[in-house]
Amino acid sequence: MSSREQILSQIRKHLPQSTDLPEHDGEWTQYPDPYEQFKSVLEGVGGICETVRSVDEIPGRLSELNSEELTVVSCVPGVFEDRFDLSTVSDPHDLQDVDWAILPGEVAVAENAAIWVTDNNVPHRVLYFLSQYLVLIVPRSQLVNNMHEAYEKVDPSSRAFGTFISGPSKTADIEQSLVKGAHGARTLSVFFVEDLES
Template sequence: MLATVRKQKVPPAELPSLDQKWTTYENRVEKFQELLESIGGVFVPVQNEQEIADYLKTMPVVQQAKMVVSLIPELLAGNFDLGQVEDPHELEPVDFFLLRGELGVAENSAIWLTDREMKHRIVLFITQHLSMVIRASTIVSNMYEAYQKISVSDRPYGTFHAGPSKTADIEQSLVIGAHGPRSLTVFCLLDT
């Protein structure tokens, strides 16, 4: 069967032009928030980083966390140093992870993350609760604009991350946190 498939010659097709009118949003932050909340995330607009630090202190998932990894220690002191981990299996008990996102995408509420400060990127997917900080000025309308701003060759690893993990594969019952974080909170620093 595979030999038959290999014999079939599919004529080459030209790639579609990317030079077109893409969907844009007058208020990108508002659209980002709308989509993030529709997929189960929490959007927290803030004026400054002190507001983030204060909010983090009130979050039950932070208060109850036994293992906290923070890549923004001035906002939240973690109690586990990601840089000291050699075996990624040691990250299994991470309850809360805080990091900065590089840019956000309004059309799907995705946030671009790289391994710039992350020794083990698995922590993005194994933590129970994830929080990210982005600047409103970095939110673009669509994925086309996002790819114009990022360099995929700049870092060995990059990913767009959106919302808490969820699946409805089994009996069409929605399960949050099935394959990753059970919650995602995005702090958006509004530009003043």
């Protein structure tokens, strides 16, 4: 038996007993207005939140993106999708100079302003982290009160990639100075769309 097999064998012998996952039923936090709670929390961590009736309104709200000097990548139909052809990118490193990424969010959580995102319709998941400015488009119908409700809606095993994102990237570890964009996007804008189907 090789060293590797010996180590794995010992690990398997000493695995803790499995236990059932906890139930999601309970007296979880509910908000009178989940949208206002989400917006307040997101703005508190440095993000921006708006509601629009249709994705057709979003380009007008992001008029600063009209500059041809900006590299804008969109995976949301109807929102600057003609600015960059992602089918020409095979190496994700080629996306290192993306200024703006406009991407779909699947579920939004009012209690912590977190948005569940996956690689569904996003061919290169690095877009969530390499862009300077991140815009997430979420169906208003997919706003929930708390993480317990969110986990009832998401299935982490259904995609190769999925994570919750809340607010722009930031750190205050260095000399107690707050730095935005340290490990990801410098800003996060969230648009809730009333008529967008999930």
